Amino acid sequence: MASQLHKTLLCATSLLLLLLLPRALLVKASLGSQGRALLHWKATLRSPQSLRSWNLNSSPCNWTGVTCNYPVAGRGRSVVTEISLPRMGLAGPLDALDFSALGSLLRLNLSYNQLGGAIPPTISALSRLVSLDFTSNQFRSKIPVGIGSMKELRFLSLSQNQMVGAIPPSLSNLTVLVSLHLEDNKLVGVIPKELGRLHELMYLDIGVNRLSGSIPSNLGNLTKLYHLDLYQNQLIGVIPRELKNLVNLVYLSIADNNLTG
Template sequence: MESVSSPKFLSTLLLFLILSFLLALASASLASQGRALLQWKASLQSQGSLESWNLDTNPCNWTGITCNITRQGRHVIREVNLAHMGLAGTLNGLNFSALSSLTSLNLTFNELHGSIPPTISALSKLTSLDLCTNNFIGTIPLQISSLTKLNSFNLSDNQISGSIPPWLSNMTRLNFLYLSQNNFSGTIPKELGRLESLLELTISTNHITGSIPPPLGNLTRLQLLYCSNNGISGSIPPELGNLVNLVYLDMGNNSL
């Protein structure tokens, strides 16, 4: 029988302890993410189709949840897709810091309301944020400007107000920016011309005024541009002739 003090036994024991620690760490991480989602569920006025969200099941098996395994062997929640789930309530009860592994958050076609919490900026790995067709109000929080990995940002069909923030230009990886059917006012910020990766831009059905900024002509990859149903005036700048990949253009019902 091998001695408990032998180098081989000690190395095996050490390996076992390390593996146990890593497994416990993985479970704790996933468990904390699950608790954050359950706390948010409890705060909702209508929990819709979230019956599978409970302490008796692995969060990776919950409705709308997709998990991945990290390089360190940890299970983490990567995607939350709760579109058309019949949810009503706010995002105030959601601890975004516990969900820092998220790359995609889809809450479309629900009855969520209130303002967008600035703490959503904790989702630093997010590449897709889709909050369309809800009842969100207020302005776009400045903190969202730190989500520089965003590829798609959809706020359409809400009640977001204020001006379209110039700092959206910080999100240089954006391919899709949808802001239609809200209460945005003010002018189209010329800074949007820095989003040279944009493929689709919609700002239709708001209260946008002023003229079309010539820097939008820098969006040479743009395939879709919807600006209809606003109060945009002036002439169409010749710089828009640079949009050689444009397939869909709608500027109807303005004062051009």
């Protein structure tokens, strides 16, 4: 009887270990897989000298521009939560970066570099991202529609690139977005009326593009806006009366368009 009970307890303990071990290994391997993903991307860059600390001899948490934290309030093993590499002289594409390995990222700042090519659609795998800053690079693609699924975003800047195509209406899904910077690109088409759903938006700059059509009256729904810049586009028609609802506005630029009335 005692022997049978011992065997039962041993089997139960073994089963519990088997259930827990893969999870522990997964958490432990998470940081390692993130490091490998970043090193793979580094290998594709043309000027990675500023990333000399990125190597297999140290933890990614000690690498330049990389911040780690615990995924849940001090529990579990640390993972990469922020990558901040502004003005690092980085040149090359982003398509070699495995975003699916970086699902714990909260902030990604690659501004003021020479990164180019397309912004990969796989960037939408960063579902926890709060801030995305690609300001002043050489990206030459459309804005990925999938960015609209990154619903935790509060800050988004793709300004000062060479982005083409239309502003995707899917950006209206970013309902907690506070600041949207798309200025100084080559965007065409109309200003999506769906942007009027971004009720938390305080800063909207889509100036210096090739946008056409009229100013959507729906922008009058953005009552928290304090900065609205539509400067130097090809907008036509009248200024919507609904803009009078923007009672918090302190900066408005609609110059250098083809507005009438």
